[in-house]
């Protein structure tokens with residue numbers, strides 16, 4: 001039998017191809033070099049300095065729009081994309097959020113629903129990291145229920161004129177293009193809005209206690225005039241943004257486990273070396289129970305992510321299955337981080353260790369891309385056939 005590997009107790013790596021392992025190693029190394037040495041400082045300052053350079057480096061790695069094909073995208077498998085998300089989030093959820101929003105929301109929307117001209121105009125520069133994208137769906141008064149959105153686009157001759165506000169938009173203040181969803185006379189439509197358009201502004205949201213190394217913004221659209229060809233032609237209705245969200249949620253199923261893995265590793269190392277009552281705290285049964293339960297949930301989550309990744313690669317992943325994964329893996333990841341925090345005692349609350357940073361980051365991850373309750377309602381509806389949303 002192969003020996004027991006504490007990093008991979010179930011032997012899940014056996015499911016990976018050599019190319020998958022290469023992607024994982026590359027992204028892990030990049031995060032170790034470029035993010036980990038600075039992240040505590042960035043987090044404390046509430047900034048992501050050098051975001052443009054970091055984004056270009058992520059573009060060089062092929063991590064932006066990674067599972068899309070053509071237009072400079074890497075055309076990687078869903079499993080490889082997932083592995084990259086996990087490695088990025090093991091450094092910080094803010095970095096993974098940057099990549100998710102760029103690739104799975106902004107680029108995915110243009111790739112799936114854009115015209116050939118829009119794809120040519122935006123995607124190669126977004127894949128290289130030259131242009132950052134954001135995705136504006138949430139509004140101050142409409143989060144879980146985007147059907148009530150107030151931002152609207154009206155026709156004026158052949159032009160469109162957009163008015164409204166979007167809230168909590170990742171990458172907003174640094175974006176060169178904003179994919180904005182607005183109501184129109186025909187239903188909800190998506191627009192590729194160049195952020196230098198007159199009437200567009202994106203003030204940054206400050207005073208966050210979560211995802212502090214991530215840019216989060218309000219989008220203000222004050223009669224932004226756009227040419228006819230700014231609308232994404234291939235979709236009308238909420239199906240558009242929801243299918244983008246499904247793609248991004250898939251990455252989060254993997255990503256959240258990165259935060260959990262880093263916190264678990266920190267707690268395991270601490271438990272082995274910290275001594276109380278004359279012996280390492282890892283020798284106490286209560287600590288071992290915590291570590292065993294954390295490892296069980298962490299690696300069950302990885303197995304689930306793998307399973308869903310293979311379904312996505314086979315074109316068989318249903319939205320309800322994405323909800324299943326997002327609900328379980330983010331909820332378990334935050335529990336792992338919180339338990340890790342207890343093992344580190346007082347040191348657990350310090351930025352010297354990563355666990356509290358990961359735990360507070362996951363508070364956002366628990367809420368965005370569909371709250372826990374929304375995914376319970378999706379599954380509840382699928383199980384019972386009864387719609388409990390309203």
Ligand code: FAD
Pocket residue numbers: 101135136137138140141142143144145167168169170171210211216364367368369370371372373374388389390
């Ligand atoms: P609400 O919808 O007001 O929900 C509040 C509470 O009520 C939740 O617990 C919710 O589950 C519960 N609730 C609501 N309806 C029901 C119901 N029917 N039954 C039971 N419970 C219910 N949005 C974007 O568009 N683009 C982004 O890039 C983006 N980035 C984000 C980054 C961060 C850091 C954060 C925190 C959020 C981001 N969001 C983004 C917004 C995010 O998607 C929303 O916050 C989320 O959808 C929830 O909306 P809300 O905050 O308005 O909460």
